[in-house]
Amino acid sequence: MSETTSLSSGEKIVTTSTMMDDPELLGAHPVFPSTYRPFLDELCEKTKFTKSEIRFLYRGFKQECPGGIVQEDTFKEIYQKFFPYGNSTVYAHLVFKAFDITSCGAITFKDMILTLSTLLRGSNREKLKWIFSRLYDLNGNGFITKRELCDIITAIHDLVGVSKQAEDRKTRDHVDRIFSKFDANRDGIVTIEEFLESCLKDDVIVKSLQSFSTTL
Ligand SMILES: [Ca+2]
Ligand SMILES: [Ca+2]
Numbered sequence: 001m002s003e004t005t006s007l008s009s010g011e012k013i014v015t016t017s018t019m020m021d022d023p024e025l026l027g028a029h030p031v032f033p034s035t036y037r038p039f040l041d042e043l044c045e046k047t048k049f050t051k052s053e054i055r056f057l058y059r060g061f062k063q064e065c066p067g068g069i070v071q072e073d074t075f076k077e078i079y080q081k082f083f084p085y086g087n088s089t090v091y092a093h094l095v096f097k098a099f100d101i102t103s104c105g106a107i108t109f110k111d112m113i114l115t116l117s118t119l120l121r122g123s124n125r126e127k128l129k130w131i132f133s134r135l136y137d138l139n140g141n142g143f144i145t146k147r148e149l150c151d152i153i154t155a156i157h158d159l160v161g162v163s164k165q166a167e168d169r170k171t172r173d174h175v176d177r178i179f180s181k182f183d184a185n186r187d188g189i190v191t192i193e194e195f196l197e198s199c200l201k202d203d204v205i206v207k208s209l210q211s212f213s214t215t216l
Pocket of ligand 1: 140
């Protein structure tokens with residue numbers, strides 16, 4: 001038997017009732033220390049979730065990923081289901097990398113929950129900082145180049161299945177338009193300050209951050 005529960009932010013998570021209220025689940029898995037309580041305390045401190053929400057999210061995580069970690073293939077499968085008409089491989093890889101905080105090639109529950117905390121409960125500024133530093137700044141050097149933006153937008157076009165013919169021109173136009181919007185001082189790079197300022201004054205972006213209706 002399964003049931004759906006809504007978190008206060010509106011997201012819904014389905015879990016089976018047989019897994020409810022089993023605190024041993026947290027301690028039973030090797031990704032957790034043998035006593036889970038300090039770990040639970042740490043997650044509670046570092047995220048904007050309550051302990052019961054963390055327990056709840058963990059049960060959902062454990063149900064979907066009995067092995068306790070998410071591999072890149074799982075991300076690819078999920079994106080493939082949501083975007084069956086496009087090629088989601090590259091975008092799934094980029095999002096996977098963004099979630100993989102320790103860059104160990106797998107996403108642990110801790111990685112997942114730290115990221116979800118920012119994306120679901122963070123301020124607009126925190127969400128944008130995550131998008132900038134984890135997703136768009138591909139080489140992690142603190143700013144975004146046109147090349148990076150082009151890679152991201154190409155991945156998004158592939159994801160939604162923009163036809164190959166239309167793609168090149170469409171991508172180029174799109175990149176030029178967005179890049180010049182971000183790069184306020186026209187020095188060819190987008191800094192976090194430019195990114196934040198440009199996004200925060202864009203009503204559409206702000207709305208989408210609030211409802212979390214981005215492609216992520
Ligand atoms: Ca960069
Ligand atoms: Ca600039």
